[in-house]
Amino acid sequence: MTETVQRPKEARRKKRAPNTPPTAQVRFPVGGAKTLAEVQYQRLLDRITTMELPPGAAISEPDLASEAGVSRTPVREAVQRLAREGLVEVVPKSGTFVARIPVSALPEAVIARRALECMTARAAAQFATRSQVLSLRAVLEEHSELAEIGDREKFHKSDEKFHELVATVGRLPGLWRLVQQVKLQLDRFRRLTLPEAGRLQLIIKEHTAVVDAIQARDPDAAGAAVEKHLSGLQLHIETVVAAHPDYFIYDADPTDLLKI
Amino acid sequence: MTETVQRPKEARRKKRAPNTPPTAQVRFPVGGAKTLAEVQYQRLLDRITTMELPPGAAISEPDLASEAGVSRTPVREAVQRLAREGLVEVVPKSGTFVARIPVSALPEAVIARRALECMTARAAAQFATRSQVLSLRAVLEEHSELAEIGDREKFHKSDEKFHELVATVGRLPGLWRLVQQVKLQLDRFRRLTLPEAGRLQLIIKEHTAVVDAIQARDPDAAGAAVEKHLSGLQLHIETVVAAHPDYFIYDADPTDLLKI
DNA sequence: CTAGTATATCTAATATACAAGTTAAAGAAT
DNA sequence: ATTCTTTAACTTGTATATTAGATATACTAG
Structure with a gap:
């Protein structure tokens, strides 16, 4: 590991004074200059919400990357974000899947x-x-x-x-x-x-x-x-769930019981 | 670029049937097996909420990485997440800063x-x-x-x-x-x-x-x-803001006006 | 001394390489 | 045929290298 990392740059160029924001001036984020990761996120989000990628569908980071012609990094960032939003579920070292809709x-x-x-x-x-x-x-x-x-x-x-x-x-x-x-x-x-x-x-x-x-x-x-x-x-939740049973997941979450 | 990416693996090993979740069995995420990125997130979150890193403080991904003895990747993941939560502000190609508290x-x-x-x-x-x-x-x-x-x-x-x-x-x-x-x-x-x-x-x-x-x-x-x-x-919002003026930001967000 | 420019050095964004783990299919043994 | 074992291919997690943009300092001209 990089345990003994010595940083001889201690006396390097004077850094910006602490607590100083990017600059005093306002910075207008240009709308058009979207980052690749952002684009990948929007693409994936769209494919999920339109059910092109239905709940349970497998997602492969390398495949998505080569399809989009970018590296895995921005794709991975998008996947991570979707995971936090509950739209995909990533199983470490195994695979990533479009999350089922938790009925609750x-x-x-x-x-x-x-x-x-x-x-x-x-x-x-x-x-x-x-x-x-x-x-x-x-x-x-x-x-x-x-x-x-x-x-x-x-x-x-x-x-x-x-x-x-x-x-x-x-x-x-x-x-x-x-x-x-x-x-x-x-x-x-x-x-x-x-x-x-x-x-x-x-x-x-x-x-x-x-x-x-x-x-x-x-x-x-x-x-x-x-x-x-x-x-x-x-x-009509029940009727829809009955029509697409494997798009949903019943989450009576055992941890809830333990917590009480 | 990887423009002409040919994927000759079309006829590769049979993949899992579509719409099949990780496995039929339930998978209990082991609490102890936290990912490095998760650890970095908790560390940073703690340092921010305790004001050890006050609003406006500069954050350097490489520095954090070498301090923690990990690579930039997990650190970056943590920073991205904090950015989405509004706790840090990352200015592309320039720097990352602990976000001021938007008074609104x-x-x-x-x-x-x-x-x-x-x-x-x-x-x-x-x-x-x-x-x-x-x-x-x-x-x-x-x-x-x-x-x-x-x-x-x-x-x-x-x-x-x-x-x-x-x-x-x-x-x-x-x-x-x-x-x-x-x-x-x-x-x-x-x-x-x-x-x-x-x-x-x-x-x-x-x-x-x-x-x-x-x-x-x-x-x-x-x-x-x-x-x-x-x-x-x-x-007492006003009195606190007056005591620490540069920890806050007044966000009358010009885009709001344009939207209307 | 001031204003403008150049450049060196920082940054985050992306790409690539490697490591660690999982899984499905093939093969061996019963 | 069936069950167990092996193994190779595929997965995500992490590390490292590269790219491109921003900015403070040094420098130059006036």
């Missing part, structure tokens, strides 16, 4: 979203400016346009944008980031549900109720509207 | 904790068994013991254990994981506050109120008790 995580995610987004909506009702309300209405209009075309993919993106905007207006963008994390498993689940007739219209209607409450500066109504909006999913 | 994140964290833990307490009041209530009381007793000794460090650990146990009893362990994430910045902040007389006793009192409500199977009371417990912090 689904109702939990719904509960977390309700709690968090209820707050963002209340805050939005408190802080929204007239222009922000118009921005929200603009997103609603976008919803309608995409629903008419029938582009469920873009509609979903627009849906996300709505929720993010509510959080931003409520000055609680951090809460949206938490929701995003929890949403990962929910989104995979949603892919397995059949498109119901009128579902898009229902979403638009519920979103509109939220905006109305925000415009009326009525936090209680806004929170209630969000709660109503986010309570839909729970019911 | 503090009230946000309090709000998120309130929303989330209110739910866990309500759920706990709904599901708690008699034995679980006794476990909660045991933790309360531990609180008292540690408060008498005056060991604030262990008291904090015990405090965490309490909140985690409430979430577990409420069958919402995922919500506690979210809270943990949000707590990272709060904990750094707490390190900067002076120990107030009677603070520990107040915490015990408030925790006791939560347990009482859970035992009484009164979700509303439990939720209210948690809300009350978690509303304390907010006030």
Whole structure:
């Protein structure tokens, strides 16, 4: 090992004074200059959420690397991140697999979203400016346009944008980031549900109720509207799980019992 | 580059059938077999939360690596993870620094904790068994013991254990994981506050109120008790920020404005 | 002395090489 | 045929080497 590492550079070039940030000036991270690892992460995330890589599918770091024409390093970084987010499971020295959806995580995610987004909506009702309300209405209009075309993919993106905007207006963008994390498993689940007739219209209607409450500066109504909006999913979990039994995992987690 | 990578291994050994998990058997991750990267993460996290590495401090991957006697790879993995958690900021090709505490994140964290833990307490009041209530009381007793000794460090650990146990009893362990994430910045902040007389006793009192409500199977009371417990912090933010101005960063995030 | 430029040296990002462990398939023994 | 053993190929974890960008100092011109 490098046990006896002597560092003769003790008296090297004067280093930046401690507690000094990169530089006093602000640094604007350029959006286009994405790191390779970031790209690999997005690619993998996409393939997982679209179920191109279904739960249980094997993932090979070397294969992904050569497919993408990069080395294993950025691929590995992406895999590590996905593992922490619960989307892949890596077994040391053995293999990496797309994680099954833990059924217990689904109702939990719904509960977390309700709690968090209820707050963002209340805050939005408190802080929204007239222009922000118009921005929200603009997103609603976008919803309608995409629903008419029938582009469920873009509609979903627009849906996300709505929720993010509510959080931003409520000055609680951090809460949206938490929701995003929890949403990962929910989104995979949603892919397995059949498109119901009128579902898009229902979403638009519920979103509109939220905006109305925000415009009326009525936090209680806004929170209630969000709660109503986010309570839909729970019911048909069982039927979907029954249809794809090996995409899910029942996690009654023995450690939980030990802890108590 | 490896542009023309030919893979002649197309007809190689038969791979595991798709959608097959690591193995049918359950695999119990051995607690002791921590990966080097994990160790490095814990070490760095500790040095950051204890303010041994204060906000703004420079971090050098090679230095950390040689100090710990490992290569840069596991160190880098730890740094990446901390970056995603908002505890360090890495400027590509330039340097890595302990992140300043974003002041806006503090009230946000309090709000998120309130929303989330209110739910866990309500759920706990709904599901708690008699034995679980006794476990909660045991933790309360531990609180008292540690408060008498005056060991604030262990008291904090015990405090965490309490909140985690409430979430577990409420069958919402995922919500506690979210809270943990949000707590990272709060904990750094707490390190900067002076120990107030009677603070520990107040915490015990408030925790006791939560347990009482859970035992009484009164979700509303439990939720209210948690809300009350978690509303304390907010006030003295300004004074602490004034005392350590360069440990914080005011993030009115210009991108937020563009998004609207 | 000041402003601008060059350059040496730091950094993190990526690539490659090696080590340690797992697993599946082939082969041997029953 | 069946079960055990062996073994080779494949896995991730870690170490090292290379690349490219950023920055502080030294230097040059005015």
